[in-house]
Amino acid sequence: VPFVSMEACVNMAGGEPFSMQNLSEVSSICKEHNIPLWIDATRLVENAYFIQQLDGPVIANGFHESVAEIVLQICAYADGITCSAKKDGLVNMGGFIALNDEELFERMRGMVVIYEGLHTYGGLSGRDMEALARGLYESVDDDHIAHRVGQVRHFGEQLQEGGVPIVVPIGGHAVFIDAKRFVPHIPQDRYPAQTVAASIYEESGVRTMERGIVSGQHGDEPYDDMELIRLTIPRRVYTSEHLEYTANSISQLYKNADKIKGLT
Ligand SMILES: Cc1ncc(COP(=O)(O)O)c(C=O)c1O
Incomplete structure (x- = not known):
């Protein structure tokens, strides 16, 4: 198994969230077998909101944490995320990959040039990148x-x-x-x-x-x-x-x- 991917608020079968408990258990299994865990973060903010509303007591700091903080806690479990920003990210176009493995990052950066454009813009116009940056901030309000x-x-x-x-x-x-x-x-x-x-x-x-x-x-x-x-x-x-x-x-x-x- 090269990696495990978990989709937040799965698109095709109900839009249902995963719980923090479920994510933590998947993460433990992945760690045990040395398999990277990736999250499809396209609808991660909605998932974090459900966790805030339903899952509260599981989170160490209590029930009323902000959605932005819960998003960060979810991402801390992941080796990387992929995100189509056209959904929770509130924009017409764009997406991104974020990861914490420097070597893999360099390899992916090389691929971006082949498939999308230079890594500094990834095939997006400056306007779209600015909209995406703002969309991410607004999405976690x-x-x-x-x-x-x-x-x-x-x-x-x-x-x-x-x-x-x-x-x-x-x-x-x-x-x-x-x-x-x-x-x-x-x-x-x-x-x-x-x-x-x-x-x-x-x-x-x-x-x-x-x-x-x-x-x-x-x-x-x-x-x-x-x-x-x-x-x-x-x-x-x-x-x-x-x-x-x-x-x-x-x-x-x-x-x-x-x-x-x-x-x-
Ligand atoms: C969960 C999820 N991931 C990825 C995608 C693909 O997004 P894009 O069209 O930006 O490649 C979609 C599209 O609906 C999606 O729902």
Whole structure:
């Protein structure tokens, strides 16, 4: 095993966080076997916020530590992080790798020249780099992240009020509808999640993403269990009214879900 990668608030299956306890146990196993631990930090701030809210007593200094401090504590467990800054980092473009191994750093720096551009800008314009630096500071502001995750939670609760079956607990960046419960009459080989995603678009004009066997199936692998529809909420884009409209439209669709036919 060359390395272990842990994704914060995993994108494809609910946006659920890992706990500090879980991270610490993974880190111990990795240390025991001398395997580097990397974190995909794309949604690390959301994960840190969940830790602040749910995991508090596990953290030595108590419950009310800032999200910024929890982010640092998480990173202290990692040999390196990769980050797509287009998500928690609040920017249109960019990302970065951070690591504490000088020799590997030098090797990676050489690769950046081949794939992205000179290491001083990594393929980004100065404007984008400045926006990224500011985005990182703003992303760890406690009030900002509380509002962001709160908006997603509120949207999920509105769907629940409409009876719509979703993955719980509600994650940090998206609400996932469970297509197998939304259209139980459609078998998996008639693409229930893809069908519901298309029906949501027809009903409301809202574009969602299928997370079932259309996007998740590879070659001859057996079907996995998931047939989800991901409703991802970009940061600082939607008002409560946008989300209310979406929740109402999907709740309406759900009332007539037995009329939805599967795809062939
Ligand atoms: C967790 C995670 N890591 C990495 C990426 C890839 O990001 P990029 O498009 O910036 O390469 C994504 C994209 O959605 C993601 O969700």
